[in-house]
Amino acid sequence: MYLYHFGLRELPFTLTPNTEFFFGLPAHQEALATLLTALKTGEGFIKVVGEVGTGKTLICRKLLNDLPNHFVTAYIPNPYMNPEELRFAVATELGVRTTGKPDQQQLTQRIQDKLLQLHQKGHSVVLILDEAQALPEESLEALRLFTNLETERRKLLQVVLFGQPELNARLSGDALRQLRQRITFSYDLRALNADEVFQYISYRLKVAGSQLPELISMPVAKAIHRGSRGIPRLVNVLTHKALILAYGQGRHQLTRNDVRLAIEDTDDATRSRLMIWSWFGVAAVSGCAVLLAWQFGLRGLL
Known part of the structure; x- marks a missing residue:
């Protein structure tokens, strides 16, 4: 080309x-710094919200690249899943054995056992969900229950939600107030x-x-x-x-x-207004031309 x-x-x-084109604009740098600080302090839920096209996925991938080595990440880019599908996705990302078709209680226990193993090895586990506004309400509640898994000192699982402004609207409802109260750090991306x-x-x-x-x-x-x-x-x-x-x-x-x-x-x-008026001007001229042609044509017939 x-x-x-x-x-x-x-x-x-x-x-x-x-990420090779990540420039580090102030808004993006602030969002990334907020995420890294929150994750290093062991907070449960972190949220980044921005309009379509403001760079959420790029920041998400930059975060995945920049996390220190002791972090283990589970990344779910398309979270339109019911709670059962979400648990299986998390288990798969963490390398949890899911053979034998375990029921949901067994799967949750296996995930918890895996999180404990990783914690004992000095790892911190982060679940990152892009397009989080697409999560069904019951799946958002399942996420909250995931973060109940903890030791006396810290959470076994931290969750980062990337979403469009609709995510804020959904979290503002009473049904999700417990999850909303768990979000300790949040950042709104600007244009x-x-x-x-x-x-x-x-x-x-x-x-x-x-x-x-x-x-x-x-x-x-x-x-x-x-x-x-x-x-x-x-x-x-x-x-x-x-x-x-x-x-x-x-x-x-x-x-x-x-x-x-x-x-x-x-x-x-x-x-711009100038462009819009220019378009209307072209349309008006074209309309007049059509009208004049019609009138002259009609007179010719008369």
């Missing part, structure tokens, strides 16, 4: 979370500001091999910020499309017009 044209080794704005968008794009281009400092300018980054609302996933989409447009015209610098066209081609992007 445009790799050779811009001197890139790889595509810098794919939607797949890649990026315009300066952070500029730094974010520049960093990803540099990691991908770009040596063209003029490729992205602050005015262009501000246009991408407006269109993306500072959501990293949309920043990636708009910048990728803008690069394609610049490449198609043989340019080595992005323009605000590239961004405007990328925004028009992206369903969830935010269009």
